[in-house]
Amino acid sequence: MEKKKNTIVDVARKLNVSTSTVSRALNGHHSISERTKLKVRKVAAELNYSPNNVAASLRRGKVNSIGVILPRINSTFMSNCIFGIESVTYPAGYNLIISCSNEDYKKEVQSIAALKASQVSGIILSLSNETKKTAHLSNIISQNIPLVMFDRIAELLNVDSVVNDDTKITVQAIEHLHAMGFRKIAIFSSPTHIYVYKNRMKGYLEALSSLGLTLNHNWIIENIQTKEQAQHSAEILFKAKDKPDAVFCTSDTIALGVIQTLKKLGIQIPQEVGVIGYSNDTFSELIQPTLTSIEQYPQEMGVNAAKLMLDIIGDKNWSMQVHKQIHIKPRLIIRDSSNRLLTE
Amino acid sequence: MEKKKNTIVDVARKLNVSTSTVSRALNGHHSISERTKLKVRKVAAELNYSPNNVAASLRRGKVNSIGVILPRINSTFMSNCIFGIESVTYPAGYNLIISCSNEDYKKEVQSIAALKASQVSGIILSLSNETKKTAHLSNIISQNIPLVMFDRIAELLNVDSVVNDDTKITVQAIEHLHAMGFRKIAIFSSPTHIYVYKNRMKGYLEALSSLGLTLNHNWIIENIQTKEQAQHSAEILFKAKDKPDAVFCTSDTIALGVIQTLKKLGIQIPQEVGVIGYSNDTFSELIQPTLTSIEQYPQEMGVNAAKLMLDIIGDKNWSMQVHKQIHIKPRLIIRDSSNRLLTE
DNA sequence: CTGTTAGCGCGTTCAG
DNA sequence: CTGAACGCGCTAACAG
Numbered sequence: 001m002e003k004k005k006n007t008i009v010d011v012a013r014k015l016n017v018s019t020s021t022v023s024r025a026l027n028g029h030h031s032i033s034e035r036t037k038l039k040v041r042k043v044a045a046e047l048n049y050s051p052n053n054v055a056a057s058l059r060r061g062k063v064n065s066i067g068v069i070l071p072r073i074n075s076t077f078m079s080n081c082i083f084g085i086e087s088v089t090y091p092a093g094y095n096l097i098i099s100c101s102n103e104d105y106k107k108e109v110q111s112i113a114a115l116k117a118s119q120v121s122g123i124i125l126s127l128s129n130e131t132k133k134t135a136h137l138s139n140i141i142s143q144n145i146p147l148v149m150f151d152r153i154a155e156l157l158n159v160d161s162v163v164n165d166d167t168k169i170t171v172q173a174i175e176h177l178h179a180m181g182f183r184k185i186a187i188f189s190s191p192t193h194i195y196v197y198k199n200r201m202k203g204y205l206e207a208l209s210s211l212g213l214t215l216n217h218n219w220i221i222e223n224i225q226t227k228e229q230a231q232h233s234a235e236i237l238f239k240a241k242d243k244p245d246a247v248f249c250t251s252d253t254i255a256l257g258v259i260q261t262l263k264k265l266g267i268q269i270p271q272e273v274g275v276i277g278y279s280n281d282t283f284s285e286l287i288q289p290t291l292t293s294i295e296q297y298p299q300e301m302g303v304n305a306a307k308l309m310l311d312i313i314g315d316k317n318w319s320m321q322v323h324k325q326i327h328i329k330p331r332l333i334i335r336d337s338s339n340r341l342l343t344e
Numbered sequence: 345m346e347k348k349k350n351t352i353v354d355v356a357r358k359l360n361v362s363t364s365t366v367s368r369a370l371n372g373h374h375s376i377s378e379r380t381k382l383k384v385r386k387v388a389a390e391l392n393y394s395p396n397n398v399a400a401s402l403r404r405g406k407v408n409s410i411g412v413i414l415p416r417i418n419s420t421f422m423s424n425c426i427f428g429i430e431s432v433t434y435p436a437g438y439n440l441i442i443s444c445s446n447e448d449y450k451k452e453v454q455s456i457a458a459l460k461a462s463q464v465s466g467i468i469l470s471l472s473n474e475t476k477k478t479a480h481l482s483n484i485i486s487q488n489i490p491l492v493m494f495d496r497i498a499e500l501l502n503v504d505s506v507v508n509d510d511t512k513i514t515v516q517a518i519e520h521l522h523a524m525g526f527r528k529i530a531i532f533s534s535p536t537h538i539y540v541y542k543n544r545m546k547g548y549l550e551a552l553s554s555l556g557l558t559l560n561h562n563w564i565i566e567n568i569q570t571k572e573q574a575q576h577s578a579e580i581l582f583k584a585k586d587k588p589d590a591v592f593c594t595s596d597t598i599a600l601g602v603i604q605t606l607k608k609l610g611i612q613i614p615q616e617v618g619v620i621g622y623s624n625d626t627f628s629e630l631i632q633p634t635l636t637s638i639e640q641y642p643q644e645m646g647v648n649a650a651k652l653m654l655d656i657i658g659d660k661n662w663s664m665q666v667h668k669q670i671h672i673k674p675r676l677i678i679r680d681s682s683n684r685l686l687t688e
Numbered sequence: 689c690t691g692t693t694a695g696c697g698c699g700t701t702c703a704g
Numbered sequence: 705c706t707g708a709a710c711g712c713g714c715t716a717a718c719a720g
Contacts (some may be wrong), residue, residue, distance in 0.1 A: 005487065007697060018707045023699055032705055040528050046481065053461045054407060055697035058398045058712050065441070074643075086417065090451075095462060097409070098442045107434075117397045118439060119408075139392070143349065168558035227597075234455040256630070286600070299418075316499065333517050351713060362691045367715060375689055399713035660704050 006047040014043050027052065057119065064097035066309060067123040068117035069108060070151065073100045076281050078126075079300045081150065084302020092310055094121065100246025105130040122146035127154060129194060129225075135229045146312040150305040153195050160312065162305045162326045164296050166196050169330040170203025171210075173248060173276050173294065176332060179209050180340045182246035182274045186219035186237065188230055188258060189250045198296045200250045200278070202316060219244045238265055238273075245273055246338070252277035252284050252293055259287065259337065275336040289336035297329050304328065350391040358387050362573050370395065398409075401463070409439035410653060411450060411459035411467040415496065417444040420625050421642045422470075425494065428646020429468060436654055438465065449474040456480045458544070466490035466653045471498060473538060473569075490656040492651040497539050504590055504656065506649045506670045508640050510540050513674040514547025517592060517609060517638065522555050524684045526590035528617045530563035530581065532574055532602060533594045542593050563588045574601025582609055582617075590682070596621035596628050599635055603681065618682040633680035640674050648672065 014018040017036070021274055024032050025040035036331075057063045070078050089096055097120060101108040108128045113136075115123055123140060125147065125168065134154045140147050143161065150162040177185055185208065192198045201222075210216050218240070221233045230249070232255065237243065249255040255277030259269060267273050269289050277293040278282055284291040304326045311324075356363045360638060361380070369376045369384035389391075401407045407536030422673050426442065433440055445452040452472045457480075459467055467484060478498045484491050485503065494506040518680055521529055529552065536542045546565075552559050562584070565577045569573065574593070578601065581587065593599040603613060611617050613633050621628055621637040628635040648670045655668075 007696080008699095019698075019714080020700080021706060024706085025519045027699085033705065036705085047485070050457070050460045052463060052697055054398055054402045054463050055712090056699070058396075058402050058696090058714090059700080061712065063398060074420075074427040075422040076420075079418040082442075083418040083444065086442070090443065095441045095458065096443070098426075098430070099434070099440070100427065113394070114439065116394045119398050143394075144390070144422075183350060185703045193544075281626075283630045286627045287630045288632050352715095353713080363713085364692080364715075365690060368690085371715085377689065380689085396713055399696090400715070402698090403713080403715045452691065 005052075008049070008311045010047055011044050011049050012038065014047065015039060016235035054175070063119045063121055064093055065118065065120050065277065066306075067097045067099065067111075067118070067120040069099045069101055069111045069115070069125045069195045071101050071103045071126055071128045073098070077151075077231065077258060077279055077296065080298035081302035084304075085306040086302075087299075088306035088310065090302050094310075101128040103129040105132070109136045110238075112140060116140065116143070116145065120145070121313050122148065122307050124148045124150065124309055126150050127152040129191060132193065146309060148305050148309045150301055151196060155195055158323055160308050160323050160325070162300070162301050162308065162328060164196070164251070164328050164330045166199035166330075167203040167206070169249070169294055169332060170200045171207040172332050173292075174204060174207035175211065176292075176334065177246045177248065177274055177276065177338060178197075178207075178213070180270070180274060180338060182338075183213060184203070184216070184219070184244040185213060185246045185248060186216075186221065186244035187248045187250070188221045188224050188233065188254045190225055190254070191223050195252050204248060216242065216244070224250075224254050227253050227257035227260075227315040230254040234258045234261035235265070238262065238267060242267075245259050245272075246275070247273065248276050250278050252279045252291060255291055255293070255337075256283070256287065259289075259291070270336065270338050270340050274340070276338050280333055284333075285335065292335045292338040293333050294330050295333055297328050299329050349396075351396065352393070354391055355384065355388050355393050355600045358391065361384060366520070406548055407463045407465055409441050409462065409464050410650075411443065411455075411462070411464040412680065413443045413445055413455045413459070413467065413469045413527070415445050415447045415472045417442070417471055419639065421495075421623055424642035424647035425470075425649070428643035428648075429650040431643075431644075433646050438654075445475075447473040449476070453480045456484060460484065460489065461486070463466045464489070465657050466492065468492045468494065468649050470494055471496040471538070473535065476537065485524035487499045489598040490653060492649050492653045492656070494632035494645050495540060497541055502667055504652050504667050504669070506645050506652065506672060508540070508600075508645070508672050508674045510674075511547040511550065513638055513676060514544045515551040516676050517636075518548060518551035519555065520636075520678065521592070521618055521620065521682060522524050522551075522557070523592045524614070524618060524641045524682060526682075526684075527557060528560070528563070528588040529557060529590045529592060530565065532562075532565045532568050532577065532587035534569055534598070535567050541594050548592060552569045560586065560588070562586060568594075568598050571597050571601035574598040575605045578602045578605035578625055579609070582606065582611060587617075590619070591617065592620050594622050596623045596625040596635060596637055599637070599681075600627070600631065603631065603633075603635070614680065614682050617686070620682050624677055628677075629679065636682035637677050638674050639677055641672050645672050 012022045025037045098113040148160045187204045190197045192201045207210045280293040280295040284293045356366045369381045443455040491506045497505045531548045532540045536545045621635045624637040624639040628637045
């Protein structure tokens with residue numbers, strides 16, 4: 001019953017060859033005859049032999065796994081990123097060790113340490129909300145462990161990364177609102193110390209300035225993280241005297257909250273107020289009114305982050321000094337919530 | 345620059361102690377004085393020493409990772425399951441190696457082999473659509489590698505598992521339709537060779553029989569996998585003479601397709617036709633009409649699958665002969681798409 | 689409380 | 705084309 005697992009020694013013994021021969025045969029070494037390879041494979045299968053990657057990794061000094069640390073795992077955006085990453089790393093023979101920081105700085109630091117201890121070939125990372133220090137990342141870099149960041153990157157750190165052109169697409173979104181006749185545009189944003197939200201805010205401000213729209217500080221709502229917070233802030237804003245006529249939101253969830261509040265207050269969308277979201281979540285084309293949003297191509301982001309990682313791992317002359325940044329171009333998807341032309 | 349990583353030997357040398365002392369100190373062994381522990385930790389930090397888990401795992405004969413194989417990774421249901429799993433395995437000190445079978449039998453088999461080679465402590469699995477043979481699983485079991493299945497389990501295999509009471513909740517859903525006055529109830533189902541769909545179909549048939557409703561074979565649509573297929577089949581069904589007055593769908597995506605077709609055909613929901621989905625996807629409460637659906641508590645399923653796994657791993661006298669099955673009770677969430685009382 | 693010794697399973701020299 | 709010998713970094717006996 002409780003027989004021990006067969007090792008390479010068992011296979012070798014049964015064939016009366018050395019373990020080196022078995023090792024080479026199973027790894028497809030060219031200096032082994034086809035006949036021997038066949039025999040070895042046959043016996044290995046008979047014994048239900050499965051190579052011990054732990055031992056192999058120790059010997060090789062190299063592990064076939066890549067670590068991934070994400071702020072969340074159960075969001076449309078992030079799960080599609082993972083999907084993209086996996087589609088590249090799996091065919092390349094890498095395991096994916098996934099860790100979720102839960103937007104918690106401490107857990108992010110611990111996860112980094114755990115992955116480092118596991119000797120992963122590299123780490124793909126998107127920062128948690130709470131991460132403001134980056135010593136844990138500098139540490140990784142100084143140890144020559146390949147690091148690729150995506151979406152929420154650490155701007156000041158010199159690493160390979162995959163990002164959206166958040167600023168540019170936000171400018172485009174605001175221009176679209178302007179073209180639809182909206183002039184009093186508010187923004188509901190998640191915390192702007194985070195790279196992507198900082199850039200969206202930047203785009204908002206740039207667009208307002210270049211379009212000659214007045215900037216009203218009461219219309220800049222930051223630190224919105226949940227639908228409930230969005231509803232709350234929207235209720236206050238739209239009951240005030242000085243109301244905006246459009247809201248640019250840095251996520252679809254926020255936009256959903258805004259829309260729900262506007263409906264509750266009996267405000268017509270988009271006739272009275274236009275709304276734009278961000279991320280193109282599944283529900284955005286299903287709600288009433290359908291939500292104008294920004295497609296970020298998360299799967300593509302994952303694919304590119306993984307490719308970048310494989311490039312680094314495979315590149316013997318990889319220099320810490322040179323870094324690539326891949327820009328994935330997002331797309332503004334215009335739907336009813338901002339489209340006055342449809343209704344007037 | 346390219347200095348080699350510090351090992352336990354470097355730490356020991358610097359302190360003029362043995363490697364065992366360092367090892368024990370860092371692992372919190374009780375027979376080491378606090379003073380020594382402190383000194384060791386200090387020097388380890390100075391040298392930026394990070395233990396090599398690969399070597400430790402080889403020595404211990406035990407790896408601190410758990411493998412997870414899922415048919416998909418970017419679905420609300422599955423990503424919430426992962427979230428639940430991670431919330432249990434992380435605090436217990438396990439890495440999560442995630443692999444996506446992409447509903448492909450071959451990839452599932454390969455992933456099993458890869459995880460086995462990685463010496464994972466156990467495997468948590470939900471079957472791919474295409475999996476009909478289970479030799480790869482029997483193999484795992486025969487090697488005493490803990491296996492926990494959830495949701496789409498292999499019924500004939502004797503393993504620990506976490507499931508919903510699909511049959512019972514489906515009966516309840518059909519009874520609800522009956523209570524709302526629907527009598528001609530159709531079913532749109534994904535392939536019924538898969539455990540969960542088989543049970544939903546079973547519940548449908550049981551309920552029809554016990555309620556004394558006539559069973560019309562034209563109203564049993566199987567093998568629906570996508571929204572488009574659902575739309576197509578709904579179009580045919582609702583243009584036919586012999587129309588049902590309600591549709592029970594085995595997923596929200598299918599229900600969405602049905603609803604879209606009904607709207608297109610100008611059929612009133614729920615006045616003329618009632619619709620029920622399955623999974624309680626985010627969009628189900630956001631569409632028009634809001635969709636009656638079944639909450640499966642995916643996060644709970646993940647949590648329980650992970651707990652089951654830790655139990656097995658921790659249990660020295662674990663017997664292959666005894667298996668637990670945890671039932672997560674789903675909940676019928678009644679919304680407008682089936683609720684005639686609201687509208688009549 | 690600490691040190692010595694041995695070996696986990698494999699891949700890779702170096703010899704033939 | 706194949707074998708012998710070594711050691712990757714660590715932990716667990718055993719010994720003091």
